[in-house]
Amino acid sequence: MTPAAPPPAGGVRHLYLHLPFCAARCGYCAFVVEVGREEVRDAYLDALLAELAQEGGRLGPLETVYLGGGTPTLMGAGRLTRLLEALAPRLAGGAEVTVEANPETVDRTLARALVAAGVTRVSLGAQSFQPHLLAALDRRATPARVRAAAGLLREAGVGRLSLDLIQAVPGQTMADLERDIAEVGAIGPDHVSWYELEVKPGSALAARGAVVDPDLAEDAYLRVVDALEDMGYRWYELANFARDGARCRHSLAYWTARDYLGLGVGAVSTVAGTRWRNAPGVDRYVAALAAGRRPPRTREPLAPATRRRERWMLATRLDEPLDLGWAGPPDHPEAVPRLAGLGLVEAGAGTLTLTRRGRLLQNAVVQELMDFST
Amino acid sequence: MDQGNIRNFCIIAHIDHGKSTLADRILQITGAVSERDMRDQVLDTMELERERGITIKAQAVRVSYRAADGQTYQLNLIDTPGHVDFSYEVSRSLAACEGALLVVDASQGIEAQTLANAYLAIEGDLELVPVLNKIDLPAADPETHARALADLIGDTPDHVLRISAKTGAGVREVLEAIVQRMPPPAGDPAAPARALVFDSFYDQYRGVVAFVRVIDGALEAGTRLRMTPAQTPTGRLTAGESGYVVTGLKRVGDLRVGDTLTGAQRPAPSPLPGYREAKPMVFCGLFPMDSDDYPDLRDALEKLSLNDASLMWEPETSQALGFGFRCGFLGLLHMDIVRERLEREYDLELLATTPNVAYRVFTTAEEEIEVHSPVDLPAPQRIERIEEPYVRCTVLVPQEHVGAVMGLCQERRGVFVTMTPIEQRQQIVYDMPLAEIVMDFYDQLKSRTRGYASLDYEPIGERESPLVKLDILLAGDPVDALSMIVHRDSAYARGKGLVERLRETIPRQMFEVPIQAAIGGKVIARETVKARRKDVLAKCYGGDISRKRKLLERQKEGKKRMKQVGNVEVPQEAFLAVLQIDSSGKR
Numbered sequence: 001m002t003p004a005a006p007p008p009a010g011g012v013r014h015l016y017l018h019l020p021f022c023a024a025r026c027g028y029c030a031f032v033v034e035v036g037r038e039e040v041r042d043a044y045l046d047a048l049l050a051e052l053a054q055e056g057g058r059l060g061p062l063e064t065v066y067l068g069g070g071t072p073t074l075m076g077a078g079r080l081t082r083l084l085e086a087l088a089p090r091l092a093g094g095a096e097v098t099v100e101a102n103p104e105t106v107d108r109t110l111a112r113a114l115v116a117a118g119v120t121r122v123s124l125g126a127q128s129f130q131p132h133l134l135a136a137l138d139r140r141a142t143p144a145r146v147r148a149a150a151g152l153l154r155e156a157g158v159g160r161l162s163l164d165l166i167q168a169v170p171g172q173t174m175a176d177l178e179r180d181i182a183e184v185g186a187i188g189p190d191h192v193s194w195y196e197l198e199v200k201p202g203s204a205l206a207a208r209g210a211v212v213d214p215d216l217a218e219d220a221y222l223r224v225v226d227a228l229e230d231m232g233y234r235w236y237e238l239a240n241f242a243r244d245g246a247r248c249r250h251s252l253a254y255w256t257a258r259d260y261l262g263l264g265v266g267a268v269s270t271v272a273g274t275r276w277r278n279a280p281g282v283d284r285y286v287a288a289l290a291a292g293r294r295p296p297r298t299r300e301p302l303a304p305a306t307r308r309r310e311r312w313m314l315a316t317r318l319d320e321p322l323d324l325g326w327a328g329p330p331d332h333p334e335a336v337p338r339l340a341g342l343g344l345v346e347a348g349a350g351t352l353t354l355t356r357r358g359r360l361l362q363n364a365v366v367q368e369l370m371d372f373s374t
Numbered sequence: 375m376d377q378g379n380i381r382n383f384c385i386i387a388h389i390d391h392g393k394s395t396l397a398d399r400i401l402q403i404t405g406a407v408s409e410r411d412m413r414d415q416v417l418d419t420m421e422l423e424r425e426r427g428i429t430i431k432a433q434a435v436r437v438s439y440r441a442a443d444g445q446t447y448q449l450n451l452i453d454t455p456g457h458v459d460f461s462y463e464v465s466r467s468l469a470a471c472e473g474a475l476l477v478v479d480a481s482q483g484i485e486a487q488t489l490a491n492a493y494l495a496i497e498g499d500l501e502l503v504p505v506l507n508k509i510d511l512p513a514a515d516p517e518t519h520a521r522a523l524a525d526l527i528g529d530t531p532d533h534v535l536r537i538s539a540k541t542g543a544g545v546r547e548v549l550e551a552i553v554q555r556m557p558p559p560a561g562d563p564a565a566p567a568r569a570l571v572f573d574s575f576y577d578q579y580r581g582v583v584a585f586v587r588v589i590d591g592a593l594e595a596g597t598r599l600r601m602t603p604a605q606t607p608t609g610r611l612t613a614g615e616s617g618y619v620v621t622g623l624k625r626v627g628d629l630r631v632g633d634t635l636t637g638a639q640r641p642a643p644s645p646l647p648g649y650r651e652a653k654p655m656v657f658c659g660l661f662p663m664d665s666d667d668y669p670d671l672r673d674a675l676e677k678l679s680l681n682d683a684s685l686m687w688e689p690e691t692s693q694a695l696g697f698g699f700r701c702g703f704l705g706l707l708h709m710d711i712v713r714e715r716l717e718r719e720y721d722l723e724l725l726a727t728t729p730n731v732a733y734r735v736f737t738t739a740e741e742e743i744e745v746h747s748p749v750d751l752p753a754p755q756r757i758e759r760i761e762e763p764y765v766r767c768t769v770l771v772p773q774e775h776v777g778a779v780m781g782l783c784q785e786r787r788g789v790f791v792t793m794t795p796i797e798q799r800q801q802i803v804y805d806m807p808l809a810e811i812v813m814d815f816y817d818q819l820k821s822r823t824r825g826y827a828s829l830d831y832e833p834i835g836e837r838e839s840p841l842v843k844l845d846i847l848l849a850g851d852p853v854d855a856l857s858m859i860v861h862r863d864s865a866y867a868r869g870k871g872l873v874e875r876l877r878e879t880i881p882r883q884m885f886e887v888p889i890q891a892a893i894g895g896k897v898i899a900r901e902t903v904k905a906r907r908k909d910v911l912a913k914c915y916g917g918d919i920s921r922k923r924k925l926l927e928r929q930k931e932g933k934k935r936m937k938q939v940g941n942v943e944v945p946q947e948a949f950l951a952v953l954q955i956d957s958s959g960k961r
Contacts, residue, residue, distance in 0.1 A: 016916055016917075193913070195912045195913050196912040197912075198912050198913075217908070218907050218908045221908050221910070222907060222908065238910045238911075239910075239912060239913050251915060253916075254914070254915050254916045254919070255914075260916050262916060262917070266917075267917070268916055268917045268918075268919075268920075270916065270919070275919075275920060300920060306923070309923065310919060310923055313914075313919075313922065313923060313926065314914065314919065317910075317914065338941065342884055342885050342941075344884060359910075360907060360908050360909070360910065361884050361906060361908070361909045361910075362909070362910050363909040363910050363911055363926070363929075364884050364906070364909045365884075366926070367926060367929065367930055367933075371930075372923070372926040372927045372929070372930045
């Protein structure tokens, strides 16, 4: 069953922190990222802590914290420790604390520092183990480095290890995919996120005119789902796989439309029916907080109908029945029997479940049921 | 204005031979349009006309010209369309004139439509003034073409004017010829008023506006007019003049082209002979993409048909497409233009079904039915025989393309009639089913002759043919809007070609979609659109929920361009896929 949202009175339980610095911008990246900028990293950390102080009143005991980027590990062990220590008093017991890591930034010192500072989960950006695909994505790590980083994190005692991979990269063959699947099997992470390449406007790949081959993307996706299920992973979200008990609780908060606070440049928060996004631009962000002001933001009020549609869009990504009492009725109830007839959904008492084929077509299924036109 | 100083004339020309440019030049020389307002194709007021560089609607304009004899003349120029679809418009404007300029490109020579329209003018007893245009072109051959042009209308080559409408050379001589050679209008200015409505349009502020040619008497400002049954004040026009009347009518259906206007106080004893009704040759269904727009479509068709006497329409219900209208057109270009005008001028999104001709069906119960839609074709066992419209098709083409033209005509069930040399070219005449021309004959003709062939055709009645109804089934259900009537011998090839084309046009859906072609319940061809196996957004986290939601919104917008037929989403192009398949099943 889809968990219900926490009562707003208890405060926001999920916190995202954006650490925008990278050594270089990867080909597929269109995130808010700052390349280099050593000199502003301390000031940025101060600003981030200042924003945490500003918004801290909204927070309840934190069930999950997620440090994303950018390359959070580029901040170095010292700064990460300082940040995590500031967060420690706000954590609920058994909180999940995730840090994203790039393989080339992981060494023994860093791995140990993370564990010592309370990190319970590391999401390692492998993307691929094939040199030509890593090159196509402008990734700097070698396959050996990816394997080594996984080993170092394990050795340091990181509780949960997750690997990020990308498929449908231009130049990828199904044989390449099989080799990546075998590498994942050899490392045996607790959790895998395997995405189809998105060529986003503003990314280097888009500028190079790269396109995703839809046939390859389809074949690769179906193969990844099958292969990881065969290895014993649970396909708990459309692009995410977990061993028993190793689902990402922070991501689950997004998919179950819980409130979350996002701090840092470009970060997004959704609290009590309003979504806001901090503007991009590290310097503006730092300057505003240094002056004691809130960072520049854009706000998006979410109408009840929009919130209902988002619940449908997000929660049907999961492998659990959708609780209609929580998600609200579909905009097009007449589509339910039709989709059921096509073997895409199963209607239960107060629930709707996407079948395996329905999940593979989740986008189309949701659009049949909900009115996304404006 | 003294009736003797009035000249009503029109310009007849093949498409691209410079009619609109000549009209522009005449307006400029006579000062009807100031230098400041001068732009190309002044008379082509419709956005569509300017864009496509063609004249669709007849237009009337009055200019004042001080001739070499020192007198001032009133010249009424009635601009006419050049495309074969609109020869009906041409015949209407010819009836409002005493003379016509027959304009021919000095580099191209006479074309099929020049012939057709020249014959129409000769039949209408018009004084023809032959004009060779574009003599400034390096490829111009005025001597040869002047001889041919003179032969055509029984004149002498030295009577043929040689001009360049573009540079203005010779245009004054054209104006002098209009004054000197064309007769003034006959008609009795003292008789009760009789004015022939030759065109009309609906103006949002002024109501129904009629273009008229006053034959007898005068229409005075403020006189009350009689015109079944409405009465209304107008502007002033006298015998022999053409112009427009703001009728004040609010309902577009109250006035038909071909009606006679007369004075209410002193009505004419008899109306003028009207026009023969334009006979639609090509039919298709027009359906609103959004079914809520049905009343708007009806309203738009009503307004448009006032401006377009040849447009016919009646309500039609399709199982696949819902409520719409079966519309009749003069030809494919006309169909295209009406649809585009409806979409642009009335802001409608429309779906047009495959065009077809009108069939005459004789049933075993000895009934005779005219069928405008394949859906209305009776079951095969009830049909005794079917007749389809034939046209006499005239193609003018340089010698080296004769083989290509004859090959095409044979493929399209053409029956050879004659071949005659005209200048350096051959005039090839075939009798052909109109249905074959409606497909993509004109495009094929142009491409196989590298653009050198010109085409004209006229209806020659109906002939019996072995015709069958070809049904298309999507996911097992027949789709009425996709069925067509075809010749028995080409049914298999067409059915095969069509299902292949549909397979490429219909996007993959959540389930497998079989596409079948069938005749009388027997499947003759089958293709399958494979089911989509994957449709997911790659990833979705807290930072991009809004972006992903908007992506779904945009995708939904895209799907609005599709029509839901049963469970299957069918893009608009699918309903026209038939057009791109010839009788051999090829594209």
